[in-house]
Amino acid sequence: MSNYKLPPRQKMINLLYVILIAMLAINISGEVLDGFATANQDMKKNVETLKVYNGGLEKQLAACGNMDAVQKAAQLKKELLVIDENIMHLEDTIQVVAQEGSFTKGMNVDDDLNAVEAIMLHQQNASELKVAVEAFRKKCLQLTFDETSRKMIGSLLNTDADEKGKSWEERHFANLPVIGCKMMMSKIQKDLWLAFNETLRCVNERVKGNDSLMPRQEVRPVLDNNLLEALVAHLENRNMHGQTVKNKDGHMKMLVMTENQAPLFANYENLISVTALSESPTNLEVSLSNGSIRKEGSNYIAVPDGKEQTAVLTVKSGGKVLARYEYKVMPLPTPVPSLMYIASSGRQREYRSNVPLSQKEIQSISRIKLNMEGGVNTQETVTGFDLMLIKGQNQTVRMAHSNGAELTPEMKQILTKTMKGDKLIFTNISVKGKHTPVRQTVSVNVIPM
Known part of the structure; x- marks a missing residue:
């Protein structure tokens, strides 16, 4: 019996059927891909908005003057930026691998199902990302004392397996097309920046309360009928600078105060607010040792020269010294x-x-x-x-x-x-x-x- 060979036309038809069946098996509807793309764009906008908002919280924290809190927040942000950079690099790698494995070079590969699993699961990049998220969560919780905020951060950065035993890695990256992975990466970024935002808010509230990252005990000042004495009591409770000028009989006639006790940065324009509450109009003369100071609007701009570790702010009126404040001078952080x-x-x-x-x-x-x-x-x-x-x-x-x-x-x-x-x-x-x-x-x- 002779071997029967299919004609070339029939071979082509059979091949087309095989290709069609394969495409039907892995087909992802356009609506699903569009949904992934829309969600990805929305989350990226959320991340950028959070970054701007967090920048404002960082400035508020720096103005409070607690350098320990500022440094811890800066280190936390630095670690978050490293995770951010790694996520963006993984996105680019997945895109490249998907394009290299595509039959049609230059075409859209958002529906590719192989690149995500290869890069994130087989190469264990998802596991490394999980470790980084867990380390970041731990440091956020170390700076957060409010129980509600701690629960929120724990929920945002939860990496436990689900009730069915599916791991964090599988939940986030198994059976996902390229565009789905981009959306999931954006979600992880959004959750990280949200956790950082909540941490910054807690640290700001703690520092404004008592200039410390330790739990605070509320102390209420007893207000006197005398306005100036009441303000002094309030300032002492808020850890603000305030010095008084009294008559010979001990009666308070003036209160001179500065905005905060923040250290000054060397060779930097530090904003200082000097206020005098007096029974009569007063012209202030303000000077700074080991540096220069100038009035700008209702505030003063102090620029220590960095040659000494302290700078003394002197407030005078009519040649008489009203108050002196010694500030610690710190090196300016290097960009x-x-x-x-x-x-x-x-x-x-x-x-x-x-x-x-x-x-x-x-x-x-x-x-x-x-x-x-x-x-x-x-x-x-x-x-x-x-x-x-x-x-x-x-x-x-x-x-x-x-x-x-x-x-x-x-x-x-x-x-x-x-x-x-x-x-x-x-x-x-x-x-x-x-x-x-x-x-x-x-x-x-x-x-x-």
């Missing part, structure tokens, strides 16, 4: 640099450290951006930096210098020579502000992949 580049998705991103970049992404690096920490805008700009490339094979070094924040043509040429195994370092980054001398910030190490 943290990041590199602006174009990700594989076509969007502009910030690179800080620890995330590998492709050759194309490295070649798209255009400038250095300064990020202000601790809610203090130092108003500094980049005045220069060096780019250093150390080749992995023969350890040869290529260097170039820029006199600003932008990369020079020579630097961009060096970036084209970068390969996996090389060391690429942006170093000697110099910054300068209106009052600050030229100083250097940390280097940025790029990991080529």
Whole structure:
């Protein structure tokens, strides 16, 4: 019996049937994809709104003067930004893997079901993200004393398995198309920034209450009929500066107070409010040791020179000293640099450290951006930096210098020579502000992949 061979036309028809069956098996309706896309856009807008709102809370916290709280909040935000950067990098990687596995290059791959599982579950990136979320949740709870807020943060960042035993990783990334994963990543970001927001609000309320992160015991001042004495009692309870001027018979005739007890930053325009409540009109003369001070509107701008660890604010009237306040002077926080580049998705991103970049992404690096920490805008700009490339094979070094924040043509040429195994370092980054001398910030190490 002779072997029967299908004609080419029938083979093509059979192949088309196989393709059709496969497409029906994995088909995701357009309505579902559109729903994912809409939810993703809404959540990204929420994240940006939260970032702006949180920035306002950080400024309020910095104005309260509790540097311990400011530093803890700044460190918490720094860790959140690292998670943020990792999430954006994972999104870009999933997009690239989906496009590389697509039969039709350049087409939309939002419905791809393989890339998410490969990157997030098989490579255990979801588990690493879960560990980062848990660590962030723990630090938020350490700064939060209000029970309602603690429950809210615990709920937002809950990573426990569900009632059916499905893990956090599976709940978030199993059987998801690319656009569904983007939506889920945006949800995780939104929950993280919400938890940070709740933490900031709690810290602000705690610091405003008694300038401490420890539980507070309420002390109510006993108000006297004398207005000035009542204000003094109130100020003492609020931990504010207040000094009184009395007559020879002990009768209080003037109260001089400043806004808060915040340390002053060296070489920085610190806002100080000086108020005199008096029985008669008073012209104040205000001076600052180890620095300068000027009146601006109803406030004073104090700029310590940083040569000493303290600065004394003196308030006079008619040559007579009314009050003196000693302020602690602290070094101005150094801004943290990041590199602006174009990700594989076509969007502009910030690179800080620890995330590998492709050759194309490295070649798209255009400038250095300064990020202000601790809610203090130092108003500094980049005045220069060096780019250093150390080749992995023969350890040869290529260097170039820029006199600003932008990369020079020579630097961009060096970036084209970068390969996996090389060391690429942006170093000697110099910054300068209106009052600050030229100083250097940390280097940025790029990991080529």
